[in-house]
Amino acid sequence: MNRTVLIVEDDIDMQAYFGIVLAGLGLNLVTAGNGAEAISILDSGRNVDLIILDMVMPVMNGEEFFRILRRERRLDIPVIFSSVDETRAKPLELIGRLDGIYIKGRRSQDLKELIFRNLGQYS
């Protein structure tokens, strides 16, 4: 069964980039435009194996989503933080475990490696 990656990203260009880069890796890609949408998807009972989380988003930003995920729902799903600004990862690390930081604009290979590492059997 294919693994499901939830991409929480408001920027359509970025969504497209993730789509292109991650296509053909045998992953189910689910996209949420902000934190609130991501929560809804999780609440719908859909199985999610990995979350790629943007920080700056309307309605509910990445930090708020991460808090609900880790503190309220107490979900242990691996989260890769994705942003142009790595310093924004700091507050998230105070909330709970962060499984990787991807700096947007760096090589797509970096992102792939992070995903492989977190999903284990993919290599």
Added chain:
Amino acid sequence: LKLRTKLALLLAAGGVVLGLVMTLVSTYLLTDKVQEEQRKKAVAVTHLLASGISRSLVAGDAGGVREHLLEALQEIDEARYGFVVGFDGEIIAHSFEGGFPADLLEANIIPHGQSSRTAVLSTTSGTLTDFGVRVIDGSRAELHLGLTHLEFRRELRTIAAVIIGFSLTFMVIVTFVVVSLVNVFTKPIARLSEAAASFGDTGKYTTVPVTSDDEAGRLTDSFNHMARTLGESLERVEKSEHRYRTLIELAQEGVVSVDTGGVITYVNEHLATMLGHSRREMLGRDLGAFLDETSRPDWKSLLEGLLTGQPGQHDIRMKGKEGEPVFTLVSLSPLAGPDGAPAGAFAVVTDITGRVHMEGALQRALTDLERQNAALLKVDTIKDGLIRDVTHELKTPVAKHSMQIELLKEILGRHGLTEESRGIIDVMENTIRRQEHVIRNILNLSRLEGGGRRYTVESVPLDRLLDQVIEDYRYTIDAHGVVVTRDIEPVEVTSDREMLWHVFSNLLSNAIKFRQEGVPSHIDISLRREGDRVRLTVRDNGVGLSAEDRERAFERFYQGSAHFEGSGVGLNIARKIVTDLGGTITLDSPGKGLGAVATVILPPTIEAPTA
């Protein structure tokens, strides 16, 4: 002592009087006795004589009468004269040499019916006792004998007078002697007594002159010494008291003492002035009356506690003349009386009104400061948010470009990348990298200067960090054919790893960037311990710097030459970081075209700075 004098005089006088009385009494007793004996003897002799004479007289023998008379006179020692009167009253015989004195016949006539008579006669030759005896009863014939009148009284009076005189003389002498002796013994004592009294009254001692070396003299000497010592002690005590009094009077602190009831027994000028009263107004009044209403209950319990022996310092609010509060710090001590019982309290009062006002002002200033600080923090938070937003907005399009170029490269690669498109893509990539670098530098600078960046202090292995930086630049180094030599010791410091990465990265990229065209580029990197500090040098053989460039190299946005692209903020940020981390950074160069040496010296450890 005067009493003794009187007693001596009285005794002497008593002796004299007693002697006198005894003399007189014995005189009288003796006189009577002697006279009686004489009379008896005279009567016996006269009667004996009379019988002899009576026979001769009756016989008419005048010569026999005369014979008997003279015989009798011979036997009686005291006899002075004798005569016999015949029956007709004529003189028969007498013992007078020069004729019978006629008046003698009338001097002692024996009355009719009596046989004898005694009469005391005063004559020119003294007092005589005439014994007349009737020779034959009933006739006129009489025998008279004149005897020396025994008179002891007069002699005894003389003796008495002598005794009295002697006694009086003795008395006078005794009195004189006694008085003299008393004077000798009592005068020094009297003088000492006088001096002591004067000393007691005036407190001034006049030395008593020592007039002898006997006990009195020694006593005087000792007394003088004692009085002098006492006087000196008194003087010292007085001086000391004066000193303390002055100290308290002139003290720049309020001083007050109260009795057990809280009534003021002493107050110095300073305290009176502090409260706007005169000392006279305060003396004798309850100290509570000079306290602010808020402090009165405290004062009452303080005083009570103090009387049972609890000294201490207390904030007490006193009251000025107009009722305005005077803030004071009162140091209270219990006062004990001579018997050790509580006698009241002693207090030193410091006016801390100024301090209290200052504290108030300080507190207000502090509150203001805290408010401003909070406002600043808010501004800071806003600024931090702003920087974050700007970072995001600046970086996002660059990141997108970068991502798109990567995708483009991949897509083009699938169709076989031509030399021409590779060139185009390289330019695009380089531009984007440079763009990233510029943005990064600008943001770092603004964060550091704006305080947005908090340093993270941890253990940093500098040698490994340097290796990493060199590896990060490996592509560029190889692309430009730069030869990098390292002389790196394993060194660990406590510092900020990320910030030091920026510094090293900046120095290395500068060394690469400012290489000379046509000259094989060499960069020597050295890392050494130097004492307890660490020295890093990055030496290149590049274009070098003029003295003027060296000065300005650390200025923000300074670029050595228009020929070199870059943001020009690198060294400025590097210096900011190194300074914050407690180190120094310098840039040296022998001159243009002669290469440059950047030197960073870091401390082994730093306290976490707040940028």
